[in-house]
Amino acid sequence: MKTFILTLTVLGLLTGCSNRENANSQHSYNEQWKKFETKLIKQEKSFQEYEEFEPKRGDIQTVTFESEPFKLKGLLNTINIDTLIKKPVMVYFHGGFALSYKEMEATKPFTDAGYIVFAPTYRGENGNPGYFELFMGEVRDAKAAINWISSQRYADNDNIYIFGWSVGGGISLNLSLHSDVPIKLGGSSAGVYDYGLIKLWATEDDMIVFPYDYTNKEEAYYRLPIYNLKNMVRSHLTYVGEDDGYEFVEALKDSLYPQNNTKMKLIQLEGDHFSSLNTAMEQFLIEIESTKKTGYNKK
Numbered sequence: 001m002k003t004f005i006l007t008l009t010v011l012g013l014l015t016g017c018s019n020r021e022n023a024n025s026q027h028s029y030n031e032q033w034k035k036f037e038t039k040l041i042k043q044e045k046s047f048q049e050y051e052e053f054e055p056k057r058g059d060i061q062t063v064t065f066e067s068e069p070f071k072l073k074g075l076l077n078t079i080n081i082d083t084l085i086k087k088p089v090m091v092y093f094h095g096g097f098a099l100s101y102k103e104m105e106a107t108k109p110f111t112d113a114g115y116i117v118f119a120p121t122y123r124g125e126n127g128n129p130g131y132f133e134l135f136m137g138e139v140r141d142a143k144a145a146i147n148w149i150s151s152q153r154y155a156d157n158d159n160i161y162i163f164g165w166s167v168g169g170g171i172s173l174n175l176s177l178h179s180d181v182p183i184k185l186g187g188s189s190a191g192v193y194d195y196g197l198i199k200l201w202a203t204e205d206d207m208i209v210f211p212y213d214y215t216n217k218e219e220a221y222y223r224l225p226i227y228n229l230k231n232m233v234r235s236h237l238t239y240v241g242e243d244d245g246y247e248f249v250e251a252l253k254d255s256l257y258p259q260n261n262t263k264m265k266l267i268q269l270e271g272d273h274f275s276s277l278n279t280a281m282e283q284f285l286i287e288i289e290s291t292k293k294t295g296y297n298k299k
Contacts (some may be wrong), residue, residue: 076118
């Protein structure tokens, strides 16, 4: 509840950014985002420990992709790759601040359904060059990862989907605001972050090395998609466990968008931050199948 109250007190700051955008209609959110340059107050790597990737472990292959000016690592599950047949792709955005093989195991519902699963890492983590930026450079890297996998000869460009968990869910939701990536539908398990939580991370969390000035309204505006859902360019399914703050997320969304005029569909699941993940993946796959028959224009 404290976070919700804090959120309401800062809406004026973020609304000011939104009004500025509306006044300048010739520039879309996407174009403004591209021009925005974050100012990092701390240039440090991700604080999360990681294990070195092997060239190949079972069906999981380590690949590299470019996200200017960096070369970054990713893990590609090759089990469904057929060089003669284009297959649907699920780009998976990991939780936390480093990618692990354990999270690749968690994507089994996607591989069992026949998807090629690709999970990128971002700048400043897993031994990559660059610095931890928290929802800015990482979103650029996620876009580069999608464009990389879409260029592979085995990828069906008409069927590229994205799904993120926790922090990765925040990245996935961010991408619903970007029109320059070939995404058919996006989903996430958790990953809705508001100004109140960001302030707590910046001021009270000793683990997170907070990289930017959280009081700067532009820095927040371009990182927190919950305040920009009217700018969504495609539908996004956000799954939240009932024990993972679903009521807070629902109240926040309703307070910001009382007319429900967004393309984000909020879905409550049983369980918490961890136990609801597998169900979220399975439900997302069901939604994908329904879109193949009817399209997706739901709110």
